[in-house]
Each structure stands twice: as C-alpha cells, then as structure tokens.
Amino acid sequence: MFSLNQDTNDKYLMLFASCLITKGHGRALLTDSQRGKFDLIPNDMINFMENAKLYSIKTLFKIYGVENKGIVESYVSYILENEYGFLANDKIRTNFPEIKIDWKNPSIITNSIIDIKDFEVTKAIYERTISQLNELQCEAVQIRSYISLSIEQLEYLANSVKLTCIEYLEIYVKDSDELPLNALIKLMHNHTKISNIIVHAADKNDEYDVIKSLSSIYHTTQVLTDETCCGLVEKQYFNAVKSHYMEAHFHNTCLNRKVSIDANGSIKNCPSMATSFGNIKETNLSEVIKNEEFTSIWNLKKDFVLVCQDCEFRYVCTDCRAYTEEPANLYSKPLKCGYDPYTNEWSDWEENPLKQKAIAHYELSNIKRTKTPETKNITHAQK
Amino acid sequence: MKGELCNSPFLKPFFSMILIKSNGDDYSTTQVVKWLKHSNADFLRLNDTTFLKDLKVIGNAIEFAHDGNTISLGNVSKYWYRRGRWDTFSRRKLRNVNDKTFHGYLNYFSKEAERDITNTIENSLADRSLNQYQTSSNINKLAVLEACKTLNITTPKTLITNSKAVLKEFIITHTEIITKAVNNLDPNIKGDVFADLMTKKITLENIDILPDSFNVSLFQNLVAKEFEIRTFFLVDTFYSMAIFSQNDDKTKVDFRNYNMKSPNRCVPYQLPTSLETKLRALLEKFKLNSASLDIIYTTENEYSFLEINPIGQYDMVSKPCNYFLDEKIANYLTS
Ligand code: SF4
Ligand code: SF4
Numbered sequence: 001m002f003s004l005n006q007d008t009n010d011k012y013l014m015l016f017a018s019c020l021i022t023k024g025h026g027r028a029l030l031t032d033s034q035r036g037k038f039d040l041i042p043n044d045m046i047n048f049m050e051n052a053k054l055y056s057i058k059t060l061f062k063i064y065g066v067e068n069k070g071i072v073e074s075y076v077s078y079i080l081e082n083e084y085g086f087l088a089n090d091k092i093r094t095n096f097p098e099i100k101i102d103w104k105n106p107s108i109i110t111n112s113i114i115d116i117k118d119f120e121v122t123k124a125i126y127e128r129t130i131s132q133l134n135e136l137q138c139e140a141v142q143i144r145s146y147i148s149l150s151i152e153q154l155e156y157l158a159n160s161v162k163l164t165c166i167e168y169l170e171i172y173v174k175d176s177d178e179l180p181l182n183a184l185i186k187l188m189h190n191h192t193k194i195s196n197i198i199v200h201a202a203d204k205n206d207e208y209d210v211i212k213s214l215s216s217i218y219h220t221t222q223v224l225t226d227e228t229c230c231g232l233v234e235k236q237y238f239n240a241v242k243s244h245y246m247e248a249h250f251h252n253t254c255l256n257r258k259v260s261i262d263a264n265g266s267i268k269n270c271p272s273m274a275t276s277f278g279n280i281k282e283t284n285l286s287e288v289i290k291n292e293e294f295t296s297i298w299n300l301k302k303d304f305v306l307v308c309q310d311c312e313f314r315y316v317c318t319d320c321r322a323y324t325e326e327p328a329n330l331y332s333k334p335l336k337c338g339y340d341p342y343t344n345e346w347s348d349w350e351e352n353p354l355k356q357k358a359i360a361h362y363e364l365s366n367i368k369r370t371k372t373p374e375t376k377n378i379t380h381a382q383k
Numbered sequence: 384m385k386g387e388l389c390n391s392p393f394l395k396p397f398f399s400m401i402l403i404k405s406n407g408d409d410y411s412t413t414q415v416v417k418w419l420k421h422s423n424a425d426f427l428r429l430n431d432t433t434f435l436k437d438l439k440v441i442g443n444a445i446e447f448a449h450d451g452n453t454i455s456l457g458n459v460s461k462y463w464y465r466r467g468r469w470d471t472f473s474r475r476k477l478r479n480v481n482d483k484t485f486h487g488y489l490n491y492f493s494k495e496a497e498r499d500i501t502n503t504i505e506n507s508l509a510d511r512s513l514n515q516y517q518t519s520s521n522i523n524k525l526a527v528l529e530a531c532k533t534l535n536i537t538t539p540k541t542l543i544t545n546s547k548a549v550l551k552e553f554i555i556t557h558t559e560i561i562t563k564a565v566n567n568l569d570p571n572i573k574g575d576v577f578a579d580l581m582t583k584k585i586t587l588e589n590i591d592i593l594p595d596s597f598n599v600s601l602f603q604n605l606v607a608k609e610f611e612i613r614t615f616f617l618v619d620t621f622y623s624m625a626i627f628s629q630n631d632d633k634t635k636v637d638f639r640n641y642n643m644k645s646p647n648r649c650v651p652y653q654l655p656t657s658l659e660t661k662l663r664a665l666l667e668k669f670k671l672n673s674a675s676l677d678i679i680y681t682t683e684n685e686y687s688f689l690e691i692n693p694i695g696q697y698d699m700v701s702k703p704c705n706y707f708l709d710e711k712i713a714n715y716l717t718s
Contacts, residue, residue, distance in 0.1 A: 017650040095653045099705050106417035
C-alpha cells in the first residue's frame with residue numbers, strides 16, 4: 001500500500017495519457033488503450049484524479065483529511081501498482097500533454113464482411129468483390145461461411161487477396177472432416193494474410209496459435225446458422241485498443257467504413273440489415289459508398305445511442321445497428337446487450353420481457369445459444 | 384490506377400509528381416502512400432530493387448525510365464528519401480564475375496559510382512526534399528557528439544577507443560557503461576559478447592575477456608534515467624514521446640529490447656522550447672529535415688541527448704501518441 005514519504009511528498013499523481021477514464025451513470029471505466037485492457041472504477045475516482053492534477057500528493061492527503069486517508073492511499077496504490085499512472089515532479093509534470101482524442105484512416109473502406117451460404121453463388125462474385133475492395137483500400141475482410149468448405153475452396157478464397165492491399169483475412173467456416181487441424185495450419189503457412197480461422201460447429205473448444213504467421217485457429221462448439229447469430233454484446237467482446245476507443249468517439253464501432261456482401265451478393269452495411277443497395281453483380285461498391293443513405297450510419301456513434309450514452313463501456317463496446325430494442329427507432333440500444341448501466345447489472349437479454357417484442361420482430365426466437373467464452377465476436381474483422 | 388504510373392504517359396503527362404525512395408517492405412512508406420492515394424496525389428515509389436533504366440544526366444536535366452515512362456526530375460514536386468539505396472548500377476552483371484577479389488573491387492567501385500550519381504540526382508532535388516540519402520544514410524555519430532558540444536546539448540560521457548586498458552580506466556571512473564555501434568551498420572566488436580546493434584551494458588568481466596586491442600568502439604557512461612524520450616522531427620515540429628521502461632529489468636538499458644506482454648508506457652511528451660531550439664540547430668547542421676532522436680530524462684532532472692536516427696521507425700511514436708504522422712508526412716509531400 002502506498003504511503004507518503006520524503007520522496008513522494010511533493011510529486012503529482014498522473015495518469016499515463018493512454019489510460020482514459022469514461023464516466024458512466026453509476027461507475028466509470030478506466031481504459032488502458034495502450035495495453036488494450038480496461039477496469040471498472042468508482043465515479044468518485046474521477047474527481048480524485050482531477051484533484052490530483054492540481055495538488056501534490058502531500059496536499060491531496062491534506063485536502064481529503066484523516067478520515068479519508070485509507071481511500072486516498074488505496075487510490076494512489078491502485079494507479080501505481082497497475083501501472084496506470086506515475087509520479088512526476090513539479091518541474092516536468094506540465095510536459096505530459098493529454099493524448100488527442102482523434103481518429104483518422106486513409107482507407108475509404110476499412111473492413112468488410114462476406115457471407116457464404118452457397119459456395120458457387122459466392123464464387124461467381126468473389127473476385128469482383130475483392131478487386132473492388134482493393135480499390136477502396138480495404139484493410140480487413142471477414143468471410144463467414146455458414147456451410148462447410150473444402151481446403152481447396154478456402155485456398156481459393158485466400159488466393160484472391162494475395163496481391164491486394166487487404167492485410168487481414170478472417171475466416172469463419174463450419175467444421176467437417178475435410179478440415180483437419182494440420183490442413184488448416186498448412187493453409188495458414190501458405191497464406192500469411194489469414195489472421196484467424198474460426199471453425200464453428202466443432203465438437204470441442206480450443207485454440208491453436210500458428211507462430212509462423214502470428215495467427216490463430218479456433219474451434220468452437222457454437223453453431224453459426226446464419227447472420228442472425230451476429231450482434232451479441234458481451235464483456236468478452238469489448239475492445240479496448242486505442243484505435244477502437246478513438247474511433248468510437250466519432251463513429252459507429254461496428255459499421256463505420258464497412259461494406260458487406262450478403263450470401264446472395266446484396267450490398268449492405270452488414271448482412272443482417274434489411275436494406276440492400278444493389279447486387280454486387282451489377283452495382284459497383286464505389287457507387288454505393290457515394291450514397292449518403294449508406295454512409296450516414298457510419299457516424300452514428302455511441303454518444304447518440306439511448307442508454308449506451310450513459311454506459312461506462314460505450315467506447316470499448318461494439319454497436320449493433322441491425323438488432324435493436326426498438327427496431328423503428330434509429331437511436332435504440334442494441335437488442336442483444338444484457339447490460340443495464342443504471343443498475344450496473346448484467347442479465348440474460350433473451351429472457352428480458354421487455355425485449356420479447358423485438359426478438360419476435362427479428363424472428364430470433366428460435367435461436368439456441370450455447371455460451372462459449374472462447375468464441376470471438378463475429379462483428380469485427382480482427383485487425 | 385492513380386499514382387502507380389500504369390496510365391499511358393501520352394494521355395496524362397506528369398507535370399508534378401512526388402518521388403519516394405524506399406524499400407519494398409517498408410510499412411511506413413506504404414501507410415504514407417495510402418494517404419497520398421486518399422488525396423489523389425501523383426507519386427512514384429522507387430524501391431531498392433528498382434533499377435534506374437535509361438538514366439540521362441545532361442546539365443541540369445536528369446531523366447530516367449520507369450515502367451515505360453520517362454521520369455524527369457524537373458517534374459518532381461517533392462522528394463522523400465525514406466530508405467534503401469538508389470540502384471543505378473546493375474549488380475546482376477556482377478554476379479557473373481567469379482574471381483572473388485575482382486568481384487570485391489567491382490563491388491566497391493560500383494558503390495562509389497552509385498553514391499556519386501545519387502548525390503547528383505539528389506542535389507537537383509535539394510530545395511524540395513524530405514531528407515536525402517546522402518545526409519541520412521551515413522550519420523557520423525562522432526560528428527554529432529562534437530556538434531552537441533558546440534551547441535551546448537548535454538550528452539553522456541563518451542569514449543572512443545580500441546584499447547582494453549583505456550576502456551578499463553573508463554569503467555572504473557564511471558562504474559556503469561554501455562557500448563554502441565559507431566556506425567549504424569557495423570556491429571562494434573565482431574564476434575564478441577556485445578557485438579550487437581542494440582545498446583548493451585558492459586561489465587568488467589566482459590572487458591577482461593577482450594584482447595588488448597580490439598575494433599575501435601564507442602562507449603558511454605550509463606545515465607540513470609527517469610524515462611526515455613523518442614522524438615520525431617518533421618520539417619519544423621518535434622513530435623515527442625516519453626517511454627517509461629524502468630519498471631522492467633529487460634528494458635532498462637535499451638527500450639528496443641521489447642517486452643511484449645506488458646509494453647513500456649509510451650505517452651505524448653512536450654520537450655522544453657530551449658531544448659527544441661538547440662536540437663533544431665543540430666538537425667540543420669546535418670541537413671536533416673526529418674529524423675528520430677533519442678534523449679534521456681535523467682534522475683538528476685536533466686535531458687541527455689543520445690543519438691539521431693534519420694530513418695527511424697517513427698510509427699512507434701505515432702501510434703501510441705495518436706499523432707497520425709503518416710498523414711502529416713503525406714500532407715507535407717502534397718503541400
Ligand atoms: S453487430 Fe454489426 S455486423 Fe453484426 S449484426 Fe449487428 S450491425 Fe450487423
Ligand atoms: S449498454 Fe450499450 S454501451 Fe453499454 S454494454 Fe450495452 S450495448 Fe454496450
């Protein structure tokens with residue numbers, strides 16, 4: 001536990017600039033955006049950290065008084081022991097500016113989802129899609145196959161991105177005998193752009209790291225039947241890395257600069273959305289992204305979304321716009337979130353009586369979800 | 384596609400174009416190029432594998448062929464030297480020379496010739512360059528330390544020697560010392576414990592096993608640090624970052640010894656104006672308008688300058704501090 005001494009008396013407690021606090025209704029989140037971690041803290045600590053900017057450690061103890069000595073000690077220890085902050089002397093403390101909350105990206109499209117339900121259908125449009133994504137400087141592509149594919153078919157999918165600016169290819173594929181682990185490893189050795197392969201409907205949950213390509217192969221027992229499986233909001237899917245945290249201040253954390261091709265070739269914000277902006281067979285992606293109707297959702301940030309705007313997780317959370325509590329309300333909270341920022345409690349969203357109407361609306365009622373903490377969120381192509 | 388010069392030169396003459404000299408695998412160049420494409424700028428990226436065909440230098444006019452186009456340096460609006468060398472001499476031909484000694488000679492002279500041509504090319508671009516090969520590739524560490532003295536920039540105590548006895552005396556005076564490569568490319572003491580590009584701490588035991596005379600090397604006293612500062616200078620602005628590595632033994636000497644699990648704390652930093660002014664003068668002296676600089680903030684509350692690296696990885700400053708330096712470089716090139 002921290003205690004005052006000669007050395008620390010006149011120093012100031014400072015947060016590292018990459019450790020950022022988000023105030024929620026009942027508590028706050030300290031996001032370590034450099035290390036991609038986050039931690040819940042009491043809202044009182046926000047005030048304390050503000051005071052810490054103004055007063056030296058010694059003065060802080062004085063201001064908070066003997067009765068709060070224990071709390072001050074625990075706050076200071078907490079910040080220092082977790083390496084969220086440091087002690088700086090008066091001479092240099094003003095040389096540590098705050099990090100600028102800012103997000104920029106040169107790519108017109110940064111990420112894309114391509115859904116597969118019939119390989120031949122996808123094959124007919126795949127190369128066209130990839131070449132158009134390349135022109136838009138897309139960085140990450142996520143392929144979600146609800147059916148099983150052969151190694152040759154996966155090979156084909158990976159080959160087409162080889163000479164493009166697409167740097168990350170994430171593939172979801174249904175398990176089958178044709179996809180033994182060693183064949184997948186070989187595939188990833190040959191295609192270093194594959195960042196992850198997630199084999200769903202497998203008979204076990206596990207993870208295998210492919211060292212050579214710094215990528216992983218996951219097996220999950222969870223079954224992905226179709227696009228309605230997407231959109232889950234759970235703590236394990238939160239993303240605390242800086243780029244996401246920053247992007248969330250300005251844009252929608254799922255749909256910004258995303259363009260998706262559903263299993264039929266329809267161009268959409270995401271495959272779960274009702275609105276199609278034409279079929280990739282005859283429509284150019286570069287045309288679609290000129291359409292404001294398509295891009296306006298990119299700027300629907302968490303601060304605009306009801307309930308979420310009061311939630312401490314809002315900048316690390318993803319924002320599902322395809323499934324919301326009130327389908328007719330543009331600013332409605334994601335349906336598949338079980339968190340209540342007003343009570344700070346998590347519950348099962350599927351059991352929530354208030355959500356039944358929306359669940360019926362999206363015809364989600366017959367989904368059986370097997371909870372597997374190992375499964376990765378399927379909303380974001382991993383970068 | 385724009386910028387890639389695959390359009391017919393007859394349809395679209397290049398009146399103004401950004402010229403980039405880099406390596407094929409340089410990540411930062413690729414990022415800057417993305418920003419250039421974003422703003423529809425015309426550019427040509429030459430990698431070190433790009434051989435300059437049909438090079439023509441007549442008076443002030445310099446031309447070469449690239450992908451079926453004639454590139455005239457008069458049309459270059461900005462030149463960015465990022466990495467790699469200018470390939471003006473076909474080394475492929477050298478491969479056919481079997482005689483080892485003869486090959487060595489040819490290689491040496493081709494390098495010399497290449498350097499002279501490179502200087503000629505770059506001199507013609509001098510007024511619109513973001514760094515140059517001639518100034519970036521061969522920073523003389525010793526000259527930098529000399530310049531620091533005149534500019535009143537504090538540096539660690541430095542010794543350059545090839546003698547074991549002298550080195551021993553130095554370690555006795557300063558207790559903790561490190562060694563560094565004198566030249567960026569050559570490890571200082573080949574085949575020995577600290578023959579490495581990284582900064583390494585040296586102990587008396589290390590010295591004991593050295594021969595009485597070794598390759599001339601650079602030694603400095605190890606300055607006790609509060610934190611390190613890496614700053615990236617771009618045209619007129621310093622983008623600085625403080626690096627806290629003290630909590631971790633692995634990174635105490637050189638933070639490039641990464642600890643992946645719990646990376647060093649890297650946060651934005653503002654250097655005092657007085658120091659920035661001196662550093663600006665230093666960079667000017669070496670004709671650099673872009674470089675990375677390493678500085679230590681000592682436990683004595685002093686800034687101790689370590690070194691300049693003109694082609695350093697600025698991305699490791701840009702990302703943690705959210706500076707978007709790729710975009711800033713692209714903005715400069717298109718300005
Ligand atoms: S999370 Fe994103 S991709 Fe998934 S359904 Fe919701 S909006 Fe679509
Ligand atoms: S309330 Fe909103 S921001 Fe909070 S966890 Fe749920 S979806 Fe995310």
